[in-house]
Amino acid sequence: MATVPPVDLSEVVRRRIRGLRQARGWSLDSLAARCHLSPSTLSRLETGNRRIDLDQLVALAQALGTTIDHLVEPVDDADVIIRPVRHQEAGLTTWVLSRDAARQGGRLVAKMRITPERRTGPGHLAVHPGWEWFTVLDGTAVLHLGERRMTVGTGEAAEFSTMIPHSVGALGGPVEILTMFDQDGERAHAGSAGETSGS
CATH class of the missing domain: 1.10.260.40 (lambda repressor-like DNA-binding domains)
Structure with a gap:
């Protein structure tokens, strides 16, 4: 080599x-x-x-x-290539695709695969400071945002304040999303497994 x-x-x-x-x-x-x-x-x-x-x-x-x-x-090639590690819990698999949120203006990027087994909706809504954005790569996502329930299809995107009670689930089968959240969202997503906030 x-x-x-x-x-x-x-x-x-x-x-x-x-x-x-x-x-x-x-x-x-x-x-x-x-x-x-x-x-x-x-x-x-x-x-x-x-x-x-x-x-x-x-x-x-x-x-x-x-x-x-x-x-x-x-300049270091090791800082260029990211080899995401899979984190899995019930109904949700996450791959973090960015290395250092502070270097990205406080943003963290992740790919998520959500299945209908993930518990979402009333009783499973999270709240934390910050904002979140996601786009659907494949499938249909269900976004619960306060009292509202919205579907987000392939190629569509959503952006919202995470101070609004929220959760993201899958409709009719697995959904894959690319999501981006700020440092407050990163801290919430890095919480204990099984208590994921946001997407």
């Missing part, structure tokens, strides 16, 4: 600076003015003909509307 050569972090930082500048439609002159550098210095920094010192990195991050942490975050 071929080995992957190590990534030059300084080259990654230079590419990120150039990419952010270009994404904003800024010329070298425009970014240089924003971070009080000369255009020629900025050009040398972007091309690797000059090392970036800490003061310059701080100024560039501020001008580009990002942080030093984001500019120098290491």
